[in-house]
Amino acid sequence: MTPFDFRPRTRVVFGAGEFSRLGEIARELGGSRCLVVADPGIVEAGHAQEAIRSLKARRMEVVAFHNFTVNPTAAMIEAGRDRAAPHNIDLIVSIGGGSSMDCAKGINFLVSNGGKIRDYLGYGKASRPMLPMIAIPTTAGTGSEAQSFCIVSDTASGARMACGDPKASFRVAILDPKLTMSQSKELTAATGYDALSHSVETLVTTRHNALSECFSRSAWRLINCAYERVLRNPSDLQARGGMLLGAHFGGLAVENSMLGAAHACASPLQARYRLPHGVAVALMLPHVVRWNQLVAGARYHELYSGDLEQRLRDLAEMAALPLTLREAGVPEEALPRLADEASAQWTGRFNPRPLDAAGALELYRAAL
Ligand SMILES: [Fe+2]
Numbered sequence: 001m002t003p004f005d006f007r008p009r010t011r012v013v014f015g016a017g018e019f020s021r022l023g024e025i026a027r028e029l030g031g032s033r034c035l036v037v038a039d040p041g042i043v044e045a046g047h048a049q050e051a052i053r054s055l056k057a058r059r060m061e062v063v064a065f066h067n068f069t070v071n072p073t074a075a076m077i078e079a080g081r082d083r084a085a086p087h088n089i090d091l092i093v094s095i096g097g098g099s100s101m102d103c104a105k106g107i108n109f110l111v112s113n114g115g116k117i118r119d120y121l122g123y124g125k126a127s128r129p130m131l132p133m134i135a136i137p138t139t140a141g142t143g144s145e146a147q148s149f150c151i152v153s154d155t156a157s158g159a160r161m162a163c164g165d166p167k168a169s170f171r172v173a174i175l176d177p178k179l180t181m182s183q184s185k186e187l188t189a190a191t192g193y194d195a196l197s198h199s200v201e202t203l204v205t206t207r208h209n210a211l212s213e214c215f216s217r218s219a220w221r222l223i224n225c226a227y228e229r230v231l232r233n234p235s236d237l238q239a240r241g242g243m244l245l246g247a248h249f250g251g252l253a254v255e256n257s258m259l260g261a262a263h264a265c266a267s268p269l270q271a272r273y274r275l276p277h278g279v280a281v282a283l284m285l286p287h288v289v290r291w292n293q294l295v296a297g298a299r300y301h302e303l304y305s306g307d308l309e310q311r312l313r314d315l316a317e318m319a320a321l322p323l324t325l326r327e328a329g330v331p332e333e334a335l336p337r338l339a340d341e342a343s344a345q346w347t348g349r350f351n352p353r354p355l356d357a358a359g360a361l362e363l364y365r366a367a368l
Contacts, residue, residue, distance in 0.1 A: 009169035019176040023058035031091025077106035098142035105150035120163035140243035141191025143251015145173040177240040189319035190278030198250030204296040212257035222246030264348030268341035
């Protein structure tokens with residue numbers, strides 16, 4: 001059997017209403033000066049203010065940082081560091097989707113270890129301790145709250161850089177499905193499909209092991225059942241809970257098994273065409289499942305006894321996601337360059353069928 005070394009680093013608090021315990025949990029971590037990282041949408045939804053109230057009620061000093069967008073850039077991370085620097089913070093609370101969590105991790109690298117985000121490209125480059133962090137995801141998607149990686153875009157080129165360190169893991173994740181109700185239908189659809197893709201891609205990577213499989217399967221079971229329900233009825237709290245927990249298990253699966261060709265091919269689509277991550281992944285995943293069939297067909301079949309490729313297509317259609325690259329605004333002549341870029345992605349290295357530029361081009365053509 002494949003060996004693994006698994007150390008749980010994140011305390012997980014799950015349940016409707018658990019968000020109200022933020023102040024108490026922050027105090028338990030010993031913090032007294034806190035940076036709250038929340039994107040502008042979360043401020044608008046009122047969640048950021050609620051977090052700040054909960055922290056202040058426990059007599060914590062709070063500095064807030066909201067000046068970033070989806071796919072945060074290195075410059076935005078530096079702005080977050082500048083915001084935090086004069087306040088000598090000892091705790092970071094991240095509230096929002098993947099971008100809030102990526103941003104918090106990025107700021108933590110700079111505040112605790114100095115330098116530029118580029119210095120942390122790869123894994124394990126932070127030599128000094130990092131600040132404790134609490135994650136409160138408001139989308140059921142990336143599962144970034146379970147991961148020690150952050151993805152930051154290069155300010156000029158938009159290329160995505162993965163920076164990871166065991167110390168960049170969140171100390172606590174508060175999973176409160178009530179918070180995910182404020183997502184728009186489009187966000188629920190795209191982020192939910194991303195979570196679904198994590199369960200499928202992680203199950204078959206070259207890194208998969210007995211433990212990552214537990215997370216992949218649990219994620220699939222929960223999301224395959226809850227995704228349709230939240231699309232039909234966005235206020236179904238049970239289904240929202242299934243999605244949020246499923247996305248968390250998916251994040252744990254990614255942390256322990258890496259990702260595959262759908263994520264490698266999605267990355268240049270995001271950088272060049274500004275497609276949301278989940279939309280880009282949904283365009284590629286059914287084709288990747290077919291392309292991997294020869295080497296991974298039996299494992300896919302263990303996950304889903306029917307036609308997995310068709311199931312993934314049906315779910316994308318139900319979610320009203322674009323089904324072809326053309327529909328998403330990607331022209332045929334762009335494919336060779338996209339394929340070159342996809343083959344250079346680190347995620348492609350773990351795909352069960354080795355991904356080179358020719359393979360990526362085959363996948364993009366199928367998705368056109
Ligand atoms: Fe993803």
